[in-house]
Amino acid sequence: MVGRGWNLIWKLLVPPRVKIFVWKLAHGKLPTGNYLYNINIGPDTSCTLCGLFPETADHLLWHCRWAISCWDTIFTWLGLDHSFHILLCNGSWLTCNFLCAFSCDFARALIALVAWHIWTVRCHKIFRHSLPNFSQIPSKAWASAHDYFSVHGFLCRNLTRGLIPFHPALWVFSDAAWDPLTGKAGFGFIITTNRNIILLAGAAGDTCASSIDAELHAIHLALTHCCSNNWSPSKLYSDCRCALDLIDNFNNVTAWRSADIIHSIKRFTYQWPDLTWEHVPRDFNCVADSLAHFGSLNPQISLFAQGRDRPRWLDDLCSSSNFSF
Numbered sequence: 001m002v003g004r005g006w007n008l009i010w011k012l013l014v015p016p017r018v019k020i021f022v023w024k025l026a027h028g029k030l031p032t033g034n035y036l037y038n039i040n041i042g043p044d045t046s047c048t049l050c051g052l053f054p055e056t057a058d059h060l061l062w063h064c065r066w067a068i069s070c071w072d073t074i075f076t077w078l079g080l081d082h083s084f085h086i087l088l089c090n091g092s093w094l095t096c097n098f099l100c101a102f103s104c105d106f107a108r109a110l111i112a113l114v115a116w117h118i119w120t121v122r123c124h125k126i127f128r129h130s131l132p133n134f135s136q137i138p139s140k141a142w143a144s145a146h147d148y149f150s151v152h153g154f155l156c157r158n159l160t161r162g163l164i165p166f167h168p169a170l171w172v173f174s175d176a177a178w179d180p181l182t183g184k185a186g187f188g189f190i191i192t193t194n195r196n197i198i199l200l201a202g203a204a205g206d207t208c209a210s211s212i213d214a215e216l217h218a219i220h221l222a223l224t225h226c227c228s229n230n231w232s233p234s235k236l237y238s239d240c241r242c243a244l245d246l247i248d249n250f251n252n253v254t255a256w257r258s259a260d261i262i263h264s265i266k267r268f269t270y271q272w273p274d275l276t277w278e279h280v281p282r283d284f285n286c287v288a289d290s291l292a293h294f295g296s297l298n299p300q301i302s303l304f305a306q307g308r309d310r311p312r313w314l315d316d317l318c319s320s321s322n323f324s325f
């Protein structure tokens with residue numbers, strides 16, 4: 001890893017401070033307790049996180065039990081075998097091909113970010129006396145990687161490997177609002193990972209013949225955006241049981257008004273054989289519900305993602321509902 005030096009690290013799709021961190025790591029210059037002791041400017045301290053072993057970079061980032069808890073989660077999310085751990089320790093993660101559901105660039109960026117977050121937690125424990133929270137590291141790193149890819153325009157072509165199914169799974173929540181007096185409808189959706197990270201949220205409006213018609217349009221809008229981003233959703237959640245029943249048991253005689261939209265939804269479902277739909281209580285669908293109301297007032301399509309401007313109410317609602325961008 002050291003041989004190919006800075007070029008290899010420079011290509012990582014992560015912020016500059018993380019590149020510098022990886023460079024120090026690759027060149028054995030991370031100022032761990034053991035490093036400082038070896039250059040005679042510190043005492044021989046044990047691992048800041050577990051206190052059981054000398055604090056080398058190898059131990060701290062790859063072998064400490066706290067670090068391993070993060071790597072286990074990341075491997076599961078990336079769909080990587082746990083034997084991949086050895087490629088972390090010897091630095092091959094910077095050069096190897098990842099046999100996972102995500103692009104190599106994304107997997108590499110994620111690994112660099114997790115290592116950097118572990119290092120940050122360690123430093124905060126020493127210098128700010130803050131309590132380490134390891135359970136948040138994988139989702140924070142994931143959000144930073146997603147953020148960086150999104151802001152720099154790598155998201156669509158570089159996040160996933162196209163046809164390989166998404167690991168972790170992708171979920172779609174959709175909802176509609178409909179005013180029986182005017183026929184005006186709003187559609188809202190969020191597309192999330194199963195770790196509650198929102199990849200895309202959207203809202204739009206139109207006129208619809210009924211509330212079920214509006215719900216079907218909301219589902220269709222969400223699936224259209226999965227398709228255009230080359231994402232394969234595995235779950236579709238709606239709080240409208242009637243709309244889901246209609247997709248399941250379409251009858252041309254009773255539901256002729258909705259025939260076009262149902263056929264269009266079904267065409268999406270054929271390309272994602274793993275996609276199933278489920279009814280959720282309204283409480284679990286509050287973000288899509290609010291987006292639907294937003295859509296009825298702002299009928300032009302609005303899309304919200306990491307790195308783009310988002311209304312404050314949406315961020316507040318997401319964090320109170322346990323989602324994040």
Ligand SMILES: [Zn+2]
Nearest residue numbers: 047049050064
């Ligand atoms: Zn340790």
